Amino acid sequence: MTRAKRQMQEDLKLVDMIIELVDARVPVSGRNPDIQEMGKGRGRLIILNKADLADEDRTKAWIAYYRRMGMQVLAVDARQKAELKRIRPLAEEACREKRERDAKRGIRNRTIRAMVCGIPNVGKSTFINSLAGRSMAKTGDKPGVTRGKQWIHLSGGLDLMDTPGILWPKFDDPEAGEKLAMIGSISSDVYEGEELAWKLIGFLRMSYPGALADRYHIEETPDLADADLLTGIAEKRGFVVKGGGVSTERAARVLFDEFRSGKLGRFTLDRLPEET
Numbered sequence: 462m463t464r465a466k467r468q469m470q471e472d473l474k475l476v477d478m479i480i481e482l483v484d485a486r487v488p489v490s491g492r493n494p495d496i497q498e499m500g501k502g503r504g505r506l507i508i509l510n511k512a513d514l515a516d517e518d519r520t521k522a523w524i525a526y527y528r529r530m531g532m533q534v535l536a537v538d539a540r541q542k543a544e545l546k547r548i549r550p551l552a553e554e555a556c557r558e559k560r561e562r563d564a565k566r567g568i569r570n571r572t573i574r575a576m577v578c579g580i581p582n583v584g585k586s587t588f589i590n591s592l593a594g595r596s597m598a599k600t601g602d603k604p605g606v607t608r609g610k611q612w613i614h615l616s617g618g619l620d621l622m623d624t625p626g627i628l629w630p631k632f633d634d635p636e637a638g639e640k641l642a643m644i645g646s647i648s649s650d651v652y653e654g655e656e657l658a659w660k661l662i663g664f665l666r667m668s669y670p671g672a673l674a675d676r677y678h679i680e681e682t683p684d685l686a687d688a689d690l691l692t693g694i695a696e697k698r699g700f701v702v703k704g705g706g707v708s709t710e711r712a713a714r715v716l717f718d719e720f721r722s723g724k725l726g727r728f729t730l731d732r733l734p735e736e737t
Contacts, residue, residue: 465627466495472576476622477556478504482579482588485515485536486644488523489731490637493580493627504555505532510584512536519729526733539588548592549617572618581626582646589613589623640730645721658713659687661720664730672726676719691716
């Protein structure tokens with residue numbers, strides 16, 4: 462990660478702007494503060510990707526929040542090419558001041574060069590391939606698929622530099638790390654599966670009551686602990702182990718799989734600053 466960050470700092474000299482992909486389910490926790498710092502002085506466009514998995518109303522609120530901060534922002538499902546048609550005009554707007562300076566120097570219609578960056582497993586390669594209309598970047602459902610920078614030349618005067626996903630060396634807020642593990646941006650080996658599942662269950666009970674009951678046909682009564690609900694999921698799914706009892710470890714894996722795939726519903730883990 463340190464090497465990737467150092468390389469990005471060097472590569473920034475080659476681009477006009479940064480397109481930062483952020484998982485729409487974690488619009489704050491999923492932003493690397495190093496990228497924010499490195500991007501100063503350059504055009505910025507925030508893409509809230511995987512918006513099809515996030516709470517639609519919360520995504521609209523986050524878009525309004527970032528626009529109040531003066532940022533260009535767009536929510537998309539990068540697999541849907543039609544949703545990406547606004548990228549070029551937003552990139553133009555993000556680089557407007559620089560383009561005006563270039564025009565005064567007699568430089569017009571120059572290709573916009575943009576660095577595409579974000580934390581691991583946010584969908585950068587899928588985003589680039591959808592924009593290009595063909596497979597130009599490697600994709601995968603695990604962090605760390607992209608290993609080095611790649612230049613992708615698109616029609617319409619837009620060149621993209623793909624970069625490896627980078628995390629920051631430490632989390633100032635431990636909850637941010639837990640949220641990234643919940644959506645799969647951090648390897649599941651980093652956190653204890655069942656304990657993290659309890660925390661996800663606790664979040665869903667508080668912020669999206671009824672979601673677990675609807676999916677797993679279990680009761681969400683206040684007297685039940687989060688661990689009890691995970692046991693209930695294991696029982697409903699028939700995850701029986703030899704000697705009696707049920708496998709809550711298997712239930713935790715299913716819970717995360719269904720949360721990450723959207724089978725459980727559409728959720729946003731981060732709250733707006735005024736709600737905290």
